[in-house]
Amino acid sequence: MYTLEDVDKDKLPKHVAIIMDGNGRWAKQRGKLRIFGHEHGVEAVRNTVENCAKLQIQYLTLYAFSTENWNRPKLEVETLMRLLVTSLRKEWKRLHKNNIRLTTIGNINSLPSKAQKELAEVISKTKDNTGMTLTVALSYGSREEIKSAVKEISIKVKNSIISPENIDETVINTHLYTHFMPDVDLLIRTSGEQRISNFLLWQIAYAELHFIDVFWPDFSEHHLVEAILNYQNRERRFGKTSEQLN
Ligand code: IPE
Ligand code: IPE
Ligand code: MG
Secondary structure, three states: OOOHHHOOHHHOOOEEEEEOOOHHHHHHHOOOOHHHHHHHHHHHHHHHHHHHHHHOOOEEEEEEEEHHHHHOOHHHHHHHHHHHHHHHHHHHHHHHHOOOEEEEEOOHHHOOHHHHHHHHHHHHHOOOOOOOEEEEEEEEOHHHHHHHHHHHHHHHHHOOOOOHHHOOHHHHHHOOOOOOOOOOOEEEEOOOOOOOOOOOOOOOOOOEEEEOOOOHHHOOHHHHHHHHHHHHOOOOOOOOOHHHHO
């Protein structure tokens, strides 16, 4: 079993993003309702957040609810939203104690007002923390994010605030929800599915991808370290040749 000690602290990914998938199947395997899996998923979130903070990873982004997830049965959506509120209430002190700053990306206005209020409180209470930035993607869809960026930039062009010649990657970056963070270095998806499901399409352009055949509630320190070791053993060439890097 790998432990945090096995990680090379000099070659850490700056930004780790995780598609936390497989809660429903985890519950089904045990003959339980899907929500049972989501509840256990919260424990995996707590462990993963604290392990990443211990490793001094600077940015951790967790995909918790996609724009497409609104199409799930109403009861499941309501229960997930309730779980979000209770988890924030229960966990915020631990985040704060670990010097973690909470932020969100996504269409937060579409969440129930209770969830919005609870999020705003924890964001405000942890805003001066200087350790890891934990970003939760909620009602998040990458295409929607890109669409709103295009809209905002178009309005600025129309009002002569930006000229079309000056639209470069930096301008686009600054109009995305993720404008305050670097690109993703390592993207992990649990549950065995090998797809991106509308997550951070622009930001993962050069991320290393790690797909793992474990349902999210079972994701442990061992699996996190395994993903990071795997990342550390890859050569990130960014279009160059291997010889150019050495
Ligand atoms: C991920 O687990 C959690 C959310 C998308 C909210 P799922 O609920 O997608 O679980 P599976 O993929 O159906 O097993
Ligand atoms: C992706 O998981 C979204 C989150 C983990 C929040 P899904 O379970 O919704 O993805 P698909 O529908 O299988 O692609
Ligand atoms: Mg799923």
